[in-house]
Amino acid sequence: MTLDQYLITGILLLTLFLFILNKWRYDLVAMFALVVATLLGLVKQTDMFSGFGHPAVITVAAILIISHALQYSGALEIVTNWLRRFAKHPSLQLFLLTGLVAICSGFMNNVGALALFLPVTIALAKRRKKHPGSMLMPVSFASLLGGTVTLIGTPPNIIISAYREQYVGSPFTMFDFTPLGLAVTLIGVVYLAFIGWRFLPKRDVNETTVESLATASEYMTELRIPADNKFIDRSLYRILKLCEGEEIQILSIIRGHRRILAPTQYEILHENDILVVEGQPDAIQQLLDDADLQMVDAKVDTQTLTSEDVSIIEVVVGPDSIMIGRSAVGLNLSSNYGINLMAISRRGQSIRQRLHRTILRAGDVLLLQTGEEGLGQRLEYLGCLPLATRHISLGKTRKMWTTIGIFAVAILVTSLTHLSSSLTFTAAVGALVMTKIVNLRDLYNSVEWPIIVLLGAMIPVGGALESTGTTKLIANAIIDVSHGAPIYVLLAILVVISMLLSDVINNAATAVIMAPIGASIAATLGYPIEAFLMAVCIGSSCTFLSPIGHQSNLLVMSPGGYRFSDYARMGVWLDILVVLIAVPVIMWWWM
Structure with a gap:
């Protein structure tokens, strides 16, 4: 092996390790690989960003x-x-x-x-x-x-x-x-x-993905705004500022016979308004003291938190949601969107401690209290998917x-x-x-920019694998290991390797890495290149053994109450079926 081959192989292995580690997002890892490959001279500086204009990316x-x-x-x-x-x-x-x-x-x-x-x-x-x-x-x-x-x-x-x-x-x-x-x-x-x-x-x-709402009432109480209070005729924003940094949120305002649920920061407060708040007892006491409010001797029933206009809804955080990597406090859900976060479920486990400071991840199931008006647009903007069949139009109904x-x-x-x-x-x-x-x-x-960045960065790295002769080296190694096995064995090996890679890294990255290897095997043995590209293609797309291989698998993990091992229980047999079907069809159609 030449020095360049050692270097690009090292970059590839490190990139795969970082993909599997899943500590950093895959687009950042791909950009890291591209920058290192360019600094080492494996990718020309003039070609560094050529991947972003590649027809596949467009x-x-x-x-x-x-x-x-x-x-x-x-x-x-x-x-x-x-x-x-x-x-x-x-x-x-x-x-x-x-x-x-x-x-x-x-x-x-x-x-x-x-x-x-x-x-x-x-x-x-x-x-x-x-x-x-x-x-x-x-x-x-x-x-x-x-x-x-x-x-x-x-x-x-x-x-x-x-x-x-x-x-x-x-x-x-x-x-x-x-x-x-x-x-x-x-x-x-x-x-x-x-x-x-x-x-x-x-x-x-x-069994439910989120704790019963009954548990929420243990931390709810009512606080009255007395006469001559400094917050009368002021916006709710003033009190929300006092709540910053505390485990407390204002769920609704009771004004006479009217209930204002999920109030925004612009709501003007009146004398004798009752604030329905949820939080830890010490945080509620701190708010009582700071805002000079009065405790109302009444227990809040969770049924009062819903009405014809305001309801409780479960949603799952989508793969491209703006909520990923941020907390409810950081997003200002209540003041900016009129949404109260009630509970979080992550992989079947309910989170209630320091709820509003919990960093959200893709696939988290959230229990939200919010108004019906404009709910679809707000969920679409936040990148959340509803988990109930409701009459929610996610955005305007377009011209069908x-x-x-x-x-x-x-x-x-x-x-x-x-x-x-x-x-x-x-x-x-x-x-x-x-x-x-x-x-x-x-x-x-609507563009999943992490995917675009991943492809734009990995395509030049894949080109470096070819230009240094590394793909031919890997292809020869696979041929040597197969010891002159029939063509269907080589195709099956390519499908299986692509499947296993896609279970731990993004399937688009798998296709970029494996396609040149498959093409090199075909060229070396004199077989049609299309057959080997199809083997890589079907293997890259079949991600059935883990929730991290594809965003679809991750999205159903919390709503379905699945454990990591549940995917393999059903997926391994599907993988075997795919190999048994794909190889004969490839040979019949493309050979």
Whole structure:
């Protein structure tokens, strides 16, 4: 091995270790790898940011924007309402549910498809008097399977298509992935609906992800604003300033016969207003003293915290939420959004101590008290997904048929012409903006920037693996280990390695790392490059052994009450099925 090969191999191994360690976000790790590779001269300075203009990156960004528009168009709500009719036979209902999720995932972002069906899945489970955990993981896995069916279904497909263009001169077309993806998805959905869910642990339907609201009343009390108090005719902001740094929040204001629930910081206080507060006893006493308030001798019933206009709702923190890495205090949830945080559930464990200073993570389930008006827009802005079937329109209902029409035209143009997918889908985004279906705020908010940064950084690093001859070195090592084994063994090895990598690092990063290795094996042995790229593609997309491999798996962890090991209980058999199906289909179609 040359010095450059040692250096790039060291960078690759360190990057993989940091991905697995999961202490820093994957986009930061990828940028670190790119900077180090550039400083060591493995990536030219002029090529350092070339990945951000790569067609695969542009296509992924465009698809994320289009998926966002589709998600909020209202089109799929019709489908989910139809699904509720099939509640008599559990396996049939789960088959239809997972099938619909897979179909949607073939044409939109996997997480977006899952988000649409999260509340429906939980409602169906409750209607059957089953724990949501019996259905959520199959739905998550179905969203991953469905992404393998088309070019735009998942980022690995787009990346693999770009690599084929680099090696052969033409990319994969829209439906080149369909024979393999459809075979895997059909068998996978049948397994999930009729067999797979039986491997999941049986839990009581009464188990909940968040503690009962009854526990909240232990720390609630009422405080009256007496006559001549200095806060009369002042905004609530003045009292909220006194609460900063304390474990206390103001849930509502009682004014005569009127209740103002989830009050904002701009609410003007009147004489004899009663503040309903929640917090630790010492914090409440401190507020009494500082604000010169009076304790009201009454116990607060948690039923008073809901009304026709204000309600309690469970939401899950999405993978691109602005809440990630911040606390309720840091976000000023109550004053900025009119939202009170009541409880947090993380991986099935309820958090109540120092609740408002707890740093939030993707997948956390939050119990919120808030007003109904504008709830959908606030949840969309915060990046939270509701876990109940409520009449919440997440954002405005977009022009449904216009959105579908623009998307369909883009698919047809990509399929029937020689125009690149990056061009056609970018044009589709332009059409969505021109028709005001997507505004500028949505345009930027709907892009998962960590994914874009990851791809933009890892593509030049992947290029360095090739330019230094390291990919050929790794390919030869795999060939040597296989000892002249048949082609189907090599394909199976590539699928399995890609699967295992995707279970611990982002699947897009897996595709960037493994695609050049697969191409090098094919070139060395004289086999069609497409077969080996497809093996990498299907392996990268099938992330069934852990919750950290894909955002869809992480999102269902807390609502489903899953443990880390539960994923492998159902996923290992699905992995085996995928290998057994994928290898023969690849050989039949691409060899």
